Ligand SMILES: *[C@@H]1O[C@H](CO)[C@@H](O)[C@H](O)[C@H]1NC(C)=O
């Protein structure tokens with residue numbers, strides 16, 4: 145009963161505090177070793193990703209993604225973008241084998257979005273969660289073909305604000321951490337990725353997939369980021385991913401007082417290497433319309449068409465890579481056996 149009432153308290157606080165910007169769930173589209181932003185054309189890419197969004201997802205993606213997609217796993221039916229992250233794994237401390245940690249929908253889900261499966265929750269905020277401040281700071285939606293990444297699998301210490309972990313206990317997300325929680329979390333591990341809000345206004349991408357953007361994010365929360373510099377003057381929506389990883393089914397398989405932390409990312413790097421990828425794919429001017437709407441409520445922004453999650457869940461892509469990722473595995477996908485050397489080379493040459 146205690147955890148029930150504290151979850152209700154959290155829900156109530158969340159609803160009243162949150163009124164500006166878009167927030168919606170996207171179910172898992174696929175889990176594959178593909179990375180059209182950081183390793184275009186690679187089939188397979190270096191490590192496994194959990195991917196949500198439109199069905200134009202492929203090893204290579206150029207031009208207007210929305211014109212090729214016919215469905216999306218996102219609640220916003222005009223959003224055919226793709227969003228992806230490395231997959232979380234549990235490494236058994238007793239025998240060293242790996243098992244995928246499944247994502248589960250972030251709670252609370254509002255506005256008819258129940259029924260999401262796995263996946264993540266997406267935010268596009270104009271200023272912060274309670275104000276849009278459009279008169280002072282208009283927001284320009286991304287153009288077709290735009291992509292960006294945040295974070296890097298190769299870094300070993302936290303580079304900037306906006307990439308965090310939380311230990312969910314009793315319905316409470318707990319304090320922000322820059323690494324995996326050290327104890328057991330009976331509600332799972334919560335991860336957040338805030339993308340940079342400033343664009344150079346010219347390039348759809350850059351060699352490292354980050355330098356066409358500038359990161360002024362200083363807060364781990366949904367605060368407005370400080371002003372953009374003249375090199376990257378265009379203010380774009382602040383994109384954020386939230387994911388709850390369902391770690392509780394592994395709770396009996398490790399002992400925090402004697403075992404090393406058993407949670408790892410699919411790239412086998414450190415917690416600091418958490419990263420995320422974005423491929424813009426909204427239909428026509430749908431995202432711009434949402435960002436221009438000053439009374440935009442975060443759950444729908446008035447003019448954006450929503451779909452039932454039961455409909456969203458029907459959207460799929462084919463299995464391009466065809467490798468078994470289920471059950472207990474001796475190696476992370478791409479990290480062992482015959483593939484190991486080839487993939488280690490790839491891993492060194494890219495950032496996300
Ligand atoms: C994926 O991309 C390849 C190469 O560009 C193309 O031939 C293929 O039709 C695409 N597949 C899907 C399902 O979009």
Ligand SMILES: *[C@@H]1O[C@H](CO)[C@@H](O)[C@H](O)[C@H]1NC(C)=O
Pocket residue numbers: 236238239240241397472
């Ligand atoms: C490793 O441990 C897990 C969890 O106890 C078990 O399910 C799995 O079968 C074990 N794998 C091997 C190769 O022993």
